[in-house]
Amino acid sequence: MTRQTDTQGDLSKDRLRVWLRMLKVTRRIEAELRERMRQEWDTTLPRFDVMSALHRNGEGMKMSDLSGVLRVSNGNVTGIVDRLVADGLVERRSVEGDRRAMRVVLTEKGRVLFDDMAGVHERWVDELLSPIGAQGLATVYSRLGRIAETTGEDS
Amino acid sequence: MTRQTDTQGDLSKDRLRVWLRMLKVTRRIEAELRERMRQEWDTTLPRFDVMSALHRNGEGMKMSDLSGVLRVSNGNVTGIVDRLVADGLVERRSVEGDRRAMRVVLTEKGRVLFDDMAGVHERWVDELLSPIGAQGLATVYSRLGRIAETTGEDS
DNA sequence: TATAAAAATTTTATACTTGAAACAATCTGA
DNA sequence: TCAGATTGTTTCAAGTATAAAATTTTTATA
Numbered sequence: 001m002t003r004q005t006d007t008q009g010d011l012s013k014d015r016l017r018v019w020l021r022m023l024k025v026t027r028r029i030e031a032e033l034r035e036r037m038r039q040e041w042d043t044t045l046p047r048f049d050v051m052s053a054l055h056r057n058g059e060g061m062k063m064s065d066l067s068g069v070l071r072v073s074n075g076n077v078t079g080i081v082d083r084l085v086a087d088g089l090v091e092r093r094s095v096e097g098d099r100r101a102m103r104v105v106l107t108e109k110g111r112v113l114f115d116d117m118a119g120v121h122e123r124w125v126d127e128l129l130s131p132i133g134a135q136g137l138a139t140v141y142s143r144l145g146r147i148a149e150t151t152g153e154d155s
Numbered sequence: 156m157t158r159q160t161d162t163q164g165d166l167s168k169d170r171l172r173v174w175l176r177m178l179k180v181t182r183r184i185e186a187e188l189r190e191r192m193r194q195e196w197d198t199t200l201p202r203f204d205v206m207s208a209l210h211r212n213g214e215g216m217k218m219s220d221l222s223g224v225l226r227v228s229n230g231n232v233t234g235i236v237d238r239l240v241a242d243g244l245v246e247r248r249s250v251e252g253d254r255r256a257m258r259v260v261l262t263e264k265g266r267v268l269f270d271d272m273a274g275v276h277e278r279w280v281d282e283l284l285s286p287i288g289a290q291g292l293a294t295v296y297s298r299l300g301r302i303a304e305t306t307g308e309d310s
Numbered sequence: 311t312a313t314a315a316a317a318a319t320t321t322t323a324t325a326c327t328t329g330a331a332a333c334a335a336t337c338t339g340a
Numbered sequence: 341t342c343a344g345a346t347t348g349t350t351t352c353a354a355g356t357a358t359a360a361a362a363t364t365t366t367t368a369t370a
Contacts, residue, residue, distance in 0.1 A: 012281040014292045018299075019184070019280045025299045026181040027226065029174070034328090046356060064318060071182065073358055078320060080356075100318045100365045125174045126167040131301035137169045139294050144173075144180045146286035189358090201326065219348055228328055233350055235326075255335045255348045 029128050036124060041117060046072075046080050048121070051089065051106060051114045060093065060105035089113060184283050191279060196272060201227075201235050203276070206244065206261060206269045215248065215260035244268060 034045050053069050054061060061069070067077045081104055084090035089110035095101040106114065132140065189200050208224050209216060216224070222232045236259055239245035244265035250256040261269065287295065 011289060011292075012277060014289070014296075015281045015284040015287070016277050018287070018292050018296050019284055021296060021299045021303060022177070022181055023185070025302050026177055028303070030178070031226075038329090044355070062318075063320095071186070072356085074319065075321075075359085076357055083355080095318095098318080098366075102319075122167055122171050126170045129170040129174060129302065131305050132170070132173070132298050134166060134169070136294075136298040136301075137166075137173050139291075140298050141169075141173050141176060143287050143291040143295050144176045146291075147180050147284065148176060148183070150286050193358090199325075217348075218350090227326090229349065230329085230351075231327055238325080250348095253336075253348080255333095257349075 029125075032128060033121070033124060037117075037121075040120065041113070043117075046076075047084060047089075048117060050077070050080050050084060051110060052118070054090065054104060054106045055111070055114050055118070060103040062095065062101050062103060064101075066104065084110070184280075187283060188276070188279060192272075192276075195275065196268070198272075201231075202239060202244075203272060205232070205235050205239060206265060207273070209245065209259060209261045210266070210269050210273070215258040217250065217256050217258060219256075221259065239265070 030045065037043050037045060037048060049070055050066060053066060057065075063074065063077055063081070066081070067074045070077070081090060081092070085092060088107060091105050091107050093103045093105060095103050129137075185200065192198050192200060192203060204225055205221060208221060212220075218229065218232055218236070221236070222229045225232070236245060236247070240247060243262060246260050246262050248258045248260060250258050284292075
């Protein structure tokens with residue numbers, strides 16, 4: 001229980017403070033983005049995330065690819081894709097050569113909608129993070145990068 | 156992250172990159188903490204948050220105070236408190252002078268458990284954020300602080 | 311070629327989350 | 341006083357999230 005020095009304990013408390021602030025800021029921005037998406041397009045952040053991943057992969061992605069990239073459970077992706085399919089924004093196609101797998105692709109309607117959303121989304125983020133200038137962006141990006149490296153593996 | 160001759164568009168893209176990294180890092184740490192809490196005490200982050208708020212307020216808090224401080228909806232708090240009550244970690248007491256309101260308090264069992272959890276939680280956060288040193292902590296804290304000020308109001 | 315193991319997905323059970331509606335109690339102003 | 345607004349909480353419907361079990365198909369291997 002005895003710590004080696006006072007500064008060691010202070011550092012731990014500082015990390016806790018940073019973590020709590022990071023959590024708070026992230027949640028607030030997420031809440032703001034969620035609300036705007038709801039108002040603007042009657043959609044949600046998870047749906048946007050799925051569409052974004054599919055947009056980056058024009059040929060479509062398997063369900064397991066989606067849950068891997070987005071880091072959410074398989075079962076969760078099933079539900080989100082179900083709803084996107086119901087809205088005609090996404091299609092499930094069978095994978096030739098493997099009858100287990102499904103390839104999920106943006107429909108034309110989905111592509112058009114996402115092109116619209118992506119631009120507006122970038123402007124919203126720019127607005128919400130506007131208190132951070134070029135200098136701060138670089139610093140925060142690099143510090144967070146160190147955590148990203150150690151916490152998980154890839155990307 | 157970009158050249159000194161940043162255009163407006165580059166800055167916007169940088170903010171998007173920072174946001175996406177922040178989101179990724181936050182989610183990973185949250186996932187890690189959630190998993191450890193599940194393994195260690197068979198509990199969840201939202202329950203920990205509620206207990207933490209109650210621990211800071213020994214006299215207990217009204218449901219509306221909880222949803223205000225934690226920034227989650229009223230209905231959500233109802234469910235989480237219900238489950239904490241079922242586990243005997245928390246108690247609902249009536250508020251003298253206002254028959255609408257309820258005061259939620261940690262039970263003795265809840266207090267003992269939280270004391271245990273809080274210390275371990277701080278060590279986990281210290282470990283997960285260990286790639287950031289004193290210098291980085293101060294910078295990140297101050298940059299995020301600017302956003303916290305503009306995005307929402309208090310605390 | 312059986313058959314066991316692995317892979318891709320869905321299903322199930324439970325919990326968290328929101329926004330909105332419903333309810334009850336309190337407060338307020340004519 | 342007492343009708344209307346406000347406050348505190350719960351209920352409800354829908355969506356998001358996980359872990360674990362189940363299902364179907366493919367692959368490996370004996």
